[in-house]
Amino acid sequence: MKMRKTLSTSLIAAGLLGGVAADALAQSAEQFIGLPSYRVGAYAAGGSGIYGGWIDYMALINERDGGVGGVKLTWEECETEYNNARGVECYERLKKKGATGNSVFQPLSTGITYSVLDKVAQDKIPMVTIGYGRTDAADGRVFPWVFPMITTYWSQATTMVKYIGSKEGGLDKLKGKKIAYLYHDSAYGKEGIAVLEKQAQKHGFTFVPLAVAHPGNEQQSQWLKIRQEKPDWVILWGWGVMNPTALKAAAKTGFSREKMIGVWWSGAEEDTIPAGDASKGFTTAGFNVAGANYPVIKAIQDVVYKKNKGNMEDKSRVGSVYYNRGVVHGIITVEAIRTAQAKFGKKPLSGEEMRWGFEHLNIDAKRLKELGAEGFMPDLKITCEDHEGSGKVKYQQWDGKQWKVVSDWIDADREMVRPMIEESAAKYAKEKNITPRDCSKEG
Amino acid sequence: MFYREAGQFKTSYAADQQIFPITQDRVGVLLILAFAFLAVPVLFNEYWLKAILIPFLIFSLAALGLNILTGYAGQLSLGSAAFMAVGAFASYNFMLRIDGMPILVAFALGGLSAALVGIAFGLPSLRIKGFYLAVATLAAQFFIVWALTKFEWFSNYSSSGVITAQEIEILGYRFVSPEAKYLLVLAIVVLLALAAKNMVRSSVGRAWMAVRDMDVAAEVIGIRIMHTKLLAFAVSSFYCGVAGALYAFAYIGTVEPEGFNLDLSFKILFMIIIGGVGSIVGAFLGAAFIVLLPIALDVMVQEWLSGFLSPSISSNLQLIVFGGLIIFFLIVEPHGLARLWQIAKEKLRLWPFPH
16 A cells, blocks of 8 residues: 555656656757647537647648658647646646747637736747637737637627628618527627627617526526517527537527527537537538548548548548638648748747747638648738738538538628727737837838 | 654643644744745746646645635535635736735735625525535625626726736835745745634634534534634635635736636635645645646656557546546545645654554
8 A cells, every 4th residue: 555655656756757857858850839738528529629630730741741841840738628727737838848949829718818828928939819719819019929810709790790691681681680699608708799789780780698607508598588589690609518509499499590600619510410400500600611522631631541640539520620620720830830931941940930920921812722721711811910810701501411611701890890909909908018019110 | 763752841831832832843844834935946947836836825725715614614615716716806906996006915905805705605604504505605606706707897897807917016026937926925825824723723713613513512602603604704715815816916817707617616625625624734735636636647648658548548547547546545544635644643653663
């Protein structure tokens, strides 16, 4: 007994020390990417899919191209369990690893994003938050180190109104219509309210917000309310178990799923399959699409999975929404490295050089085609002021078996969203005594 | 041999009543404190200070708070994380809305706000006991988090409901470096732990323990039940509130109400169950177990097993091993790690001649 106890304590001590010792191992011609992943807990489906796709894309770049410009990509995972304190620990653990430290931090959790927001600026490590995190960080003058890329919650909300308008036969037809907003009662769920209220004023529809308490498996009263209010459309701003529950409740209430629009965190196979037939016709937003018929996914299957080096245990998930979202993360990270290498040379890059790469990222339609990701993700151009860079969203509909794309890329109402972002960022800058950068002076 | 009290005579009341009556204990604690204050900031790097030691100290403080309530006064609570949230948000608002507010005063006021809220939610304890009280404190957990999200004044109308803690500055010195933050947290935790140790040895603590052991008997011998129970709630919530303020100001920086959810409350409860219910050192041991062990497991798995196991299996393996260790320790010693330490001390007293 005693022996076992000493053994376990010394194991723990050795493990903790091992983490420190590994910092000292410098590697040559390797770009290190720390992955704060989560593969256990309530959100494991999202974490394993996204980090799996991301790792597979980096494996593809290493196997097929020998890395980026001859520099191999290396990575290490750190389990956060979607927990803020664990996320901070992972951030600190990963930040000094590799030859030049961690290149980029992408936690896939809004809570962890907030928890390391101040730290990334001090440590000079760019943080990329695609489709989550702090919306007003899109103002790059106040948040030089944070990149909420492709699109934000506010942009997404405006595309939802546009999509509904297109289904109604024009935005002017929205007048007098009623749109319910069924949201997860948290900071995440409340993100959409302010911008949708403004949209309601602009287009003349009635906006009915309905909060669902976490985790969202109890929605009877909300659907009773929907039955009374008879909205024309329901926006589902859900998360995890709340999504299939809402779809089932809609079927029971007799509300047409064709008239339900989901946020991109409601739009994965993991959200629709549990609800069975009730999901058929449900439409969701996405900044990436599902499907394995894109050249980039085929390349991963040919190069990575043929050699049995793939990250996914369940190979049928390759091409799913979450997996493809991970590939988007991979593409953006790799392209930023490529952009930065063009300026700083083909060597392992520091966090500051990576930040320059992200800030000058320009993935146009031509580049997307070269990458084999045409139609897979929107084109993207980041500037010093604008860390969002695209704002475009596509809509997909669940046909009972898989997601089918039903719209082209829809632009956000940027005239409305951008001033809101700038106002919110200016408030943050004032609170924190930050002087916004002058972008005309940035190289 | 080394841990022997033979020859140590107490010749005055002061000597008899000191916190650590045995010389070896006194020397040991002083050595630990000297190590923590002087050696740790020099020896340990930024990762250790920022990601391991600061959260360990903060969670120890929260566990200490809950231990006062549950361990000493016998009132089961599932609202510790919510009281931490009150402390964090109150300190933030005091700093924000009052010009020139000294940060330490803001921490204290944050703790006092949590104490007031604690008293309010402690009122049901006068009527209900045990598991039923746990359900009542569960209401505190949900209500407080809900209120902090619902009323936007608390987060200064931030669009996503999060607060960003102000910089810590005392007498013109800015606490930015990890060493400075660590020392500040350590100083506060040591002071409050000392205060707790003294409280539980005083008449207040004895009253708490009397109520815990049998409240009817306690009432019969003249202990005011209402006063005692509410005092326990207030002191416990004060500790949790200060821990929450430190969590926001010295550790995370930007916090959201959802960060203080039921999971965190359970975690703090597990800390005192594993560490030892009704023991000051137990709060520290329990926090070390719950905070550090998962990190140690993750590091070990990443270092040694990442090549052999798929990432999903290795992530789940950590949870399995962690759960297994909890069960192992509870079977070996149901009274927690603090009791193991006590047994070790008793054995050491006799060693090497146990007969």
